[in-house]
Amino acid sequence: xxxxxxxxxxxxxxxxxxxxxxxxxxxxxxxxxxxxxxxxxxxxxxxxxxxxxxxxxxxxxxxxxxxxxxxxxxxxxxxxxxxxxxxxxxxxxxxxxxxxxxxxxxxxxxxxxxxxxxxxxxxxxxxxxxxxxxxxxxxxxxxxxxxxxxxxxxxxxxxxxxxxxxxxxxxxxxxxxxxxxxxxxxxxxxxxxxxxxxxxxxxxxxxxxxxxxxxxxxxxxxxxxxxxxxxxxxxxxxxxxxxxxxxxxxxxxxxxxxxxxxxxxxxxxxxxxxxxxxxxxxxxxxxxxxxxxxxxxxxxxxxxxxxxxxxxxxxxxxxxxxxxxxxxxxxxxxxxxxxxx
Amino acid sequence: xxxxxxxxxxxxxxxxxxxxxxxxxxxxxxxxxxxxxxxxxxxxxxxxxxxxxxxxxxxxxxxxxxxxxxxxxxxxxxxxxxxxxxxxxxxxxxxxxxxxxxxxxxxxxxxxxxxxxxxxxxxxxxxxxxxxxxxxxxxxxxxxxxxxxxxxxxxxxxxxxxxxxxxxxxxxxxxxxxxxxxxxxxxxxxxxxxxxxxxxxxxxxxxxxxxxxxxxxxxxxx
Numbered sequence: 001x002x003x004x005x006x007x008x009x010x011x012x013x014x015x016x017x018x019x020x021x022x023x024x025x026x027x028x029x030x031x032x033x034x035x036x037x038x039x040x041x042x043x044x045x046x047x048x049x050x051x052x053x054x055x056x057x058x059x060x061x062x063x064x065x066x067x068x069x070x071x072x073x074x075x076x077x078x079x080x081x082x083x084x085x086x087x088x089x090x091x092x093x094x095x096x097x098x099x100x101x102x103x104x105x106x107x108x109x110x111x112x113x114x115x116x117x118x119x120x121x122x123x124x125x126x127x128x129x130x131x132x133x134x135x136x137x138x139x140x141x142x143x144x145x146x147x148x149x150x151x152x153x154x155x156x157x158x159x160x161x162x163x164x165x166x167x168x169x170x171x172x173x174x175x176x177x178x179x180x181x182x183x184x185x186x187x188x189x190x191x192x193x194x195x196x197x198x199x200x201x202x203x204x205x206x207x208x209x210x211x212x213x214x215x216x217x218x219x220x221x222x223x224x225x226x227x228x229x230x231x232x233x234x235x236x237x238x239x240x241x242x243x244x245x246x247x248x249x250x251x252x253x254x255x256x257x258x259x260x261x262x263x264x265x266x267x268x269x270x271x272x273x274x275x276x277x278x279x280x281x282x283x284x285x286x287x288x289x290x291x292x293x294x295x296x297x298x299x300x301x302x303x304x305x306x307x308x309x310x311x312x313x314x315x316x317x318x319x320x321x322x323x324x325x326x327x328x329x330x331x332x333x334x335x336x337x338x339x340x341x
Numbered sequence: 342x343x344x345x346x347x348x349x350x351x352x353x354x355x356x357x358x359x360x361x362x363x364x365x366x367x368x369x370x371x372x373x374x375x376x377x378x379x380x381x382x383x384x385x386x387x388x389x390x391x392x393x394x395x396x397x398x399x400x401x402x403x404x405x406x407x408x409x410x411x412x413x414x415x416x417x418x419x420x421x422x423x424x425x426x427x428x429x430x431x432x433x434x435x436x437x438x439x440x441x442x443x444x445x446x447x448x449x450x451x452x453x454x455x456x457x458x459x460x461x462x463x464x465x466x467x468x469x470x471x472x473x474x475x476x477x478x479x480x481x482x483x484x485x486x487x488x489x490x491x492x493x494x495x496x497x498x499x500x501x502x503x504x505x506x507x508x509x510x511x512x513x514x515x516x517x518x519x520x521x522x523x524x525x526x527x528x529x530x531x532x533x534x535x536x537x538x539x540x541x542x543x544x545x546x547x548x549x550x551x552x553x554x555x556x557x558x559x560x561x562x563x
Contacts, residue, residue, distance in 0.1 A: 058401065058405075061401055097400065097402060097403070101402050101403075101407075101408075104408060104518070105407060108409065108411055108516060109410075110407060110411060117407075118401075118402050118405060118407045119402065120402060165516075165518065165519045169519035172518075173520075212522070213520060215522070215523065216520035216522055216523075217520050219511075220511060220519060221519075277394065277523060277524050277527065280398040280524075319397060319401070320397050323393040323396075324390075327386065327393070332390060335394075336394065
């Protein structure tokens with residue numbers, strides 16, 4: 001059952017997550033070099049120590065991400081089935097993002113090597129560079145993606161339409177929808193605490209994506225039907241909440257829909273009318289709360305998912321703090337930092 | 342002799358009045374320039390933070406310079422440079438050559454039917470002559486009259502203009518994806534405000550240089 005790995009995640013890895021005291025110190029830094037100095041005392045230290053000044057915020061994020069990738073690879077190489085498949089599922093979201101990045105960048109006539117440098121390391125696969133030769137989704141699938149784990153998710157996307165910005169966005173969200181549904185099904189086959197906890201976490205992810213798709217598509221060319229097709233077929237909002245979200249024309253209508261669901265009432269209660277920009281942070285706070293609760297039960301795989309997601313949140317925190325320090329906007333640093341544990 | 346002295350005194354008085362006027366204009370322009378620089382700094386700071394906020398929620402790979410569109414495409418926003426060569430009351434060559442910048446936001450070039458929103462100045466079709474377009478999208482115009490009636494804004498049919506502007510705004514952001522969060526749109530608005538401030542600063546600077554030139558001319562005469 002992966003006892004060694006669970007012990008690693010609960011014991012060593014979890015204790016190395018940055019604490020509130022660490023964040024308070026980082027928020028008081030005057031420059032990115034100060035941040036590097038404070039991080040040198042953490043497990044990020046070895047990854048940043050050789051970076052020359054002047055530092056850039058993207059460098060801090062890249063190096064911290066490398067640490068996450070090393071931890072993930074260590075877990076993956078030690079894992080046996082079905083944990084290894086579970087761990088691979090966690091990376092498919094990044095794989096989808098990388099595919100879309102390469103395709104979008106190619107559409108904009110960018111150099112493939114430049115695009116590959118920007119890809120998330122957790123989502124890399126062997127033939128990713130070949131994506132640049134495809135001009136429509138059918139070719140994308142036939143030439144490259146048929147041999148990747150994303151192949152089963154393409155059945156709803158395959159068309160001969162040329163790739164443009166809207167089609168690519170629809171492809172991204174359709175792939176992600178299929179991935180979430182597949183991951184949910186896989187977790188249900190595992191049963192036990194894994195199924196129970198992952199069902200809650202993935203349902204939250206599906207609902208959050210539905211809200212984001214709705215808000216981001218307001219005022220765009222995306223039709224109501226197309227919007228509805230991008231929502232996952234599970235989650236608390238499925239199916240009646242999705243029907244209502246599909247016809248929303250502004251953010252206040254979205255609020256009206258979401259406030260009917262008690263778990264999301266508290267999220268929208270934190271966001272005043274006209275302050276929709278704080279909604280992302282409210283969702284992150286709720287997500288972190290649920291991820292931390294995953295550690296309360298024993299002997300299940302959801303701790304691995306929770307750990308990876310908490311690390312990603314930690315990297316987002318570091319990114320935001322670095323940006324506020326670099327732009328001399330420290331008064332805004334607490335807008336988007338989410339404390340963990 | 343008394344008449345000559347009175348004329349001299351009157352002339353000196355006029356010169357002092359003109360000098361005072363030039364100094365006041367210069368100081369007013371400087372004050373406006375400093376205010377505009379402050380508001381530009383503020384809107385740019387806000388824009389950069391909002392962009393960082395959008396990157397925080399969308400992810401670094403979804404908002405980066407790597408996604409900029411390198412395909413050749415026309416500019417959605419251009420700057421018009423108007424150089425007035427008309428007769429000015431003071432018959433001053435420097436003053437007559439005062440350049441004036443105006444921003445054409447989200448408007449297509451050379452298409453009279455396509456609605457655009459003009460922040461200041463004239464549309465290209467109203468100019469008496471057109472001297473061509475520079476490679477960076479500037480249109481150099483020469484006008485016959487010195488239209489110094491102050492700043493005016495010309496708004497074409499409102500609804501069509503709004504739709505066109507909204508579409509062009511979305512198109513500009515589409516390099517980051519077709520479904521972008523409100524934070525990115527807000528950042529776009531802040532940078533748009535900054536662009537307007539930059540044009541106003543350029544015009545104010547032009548006024549400062551003109552006032553300085555006028556002051557130097559008055560000094561030389563006196």
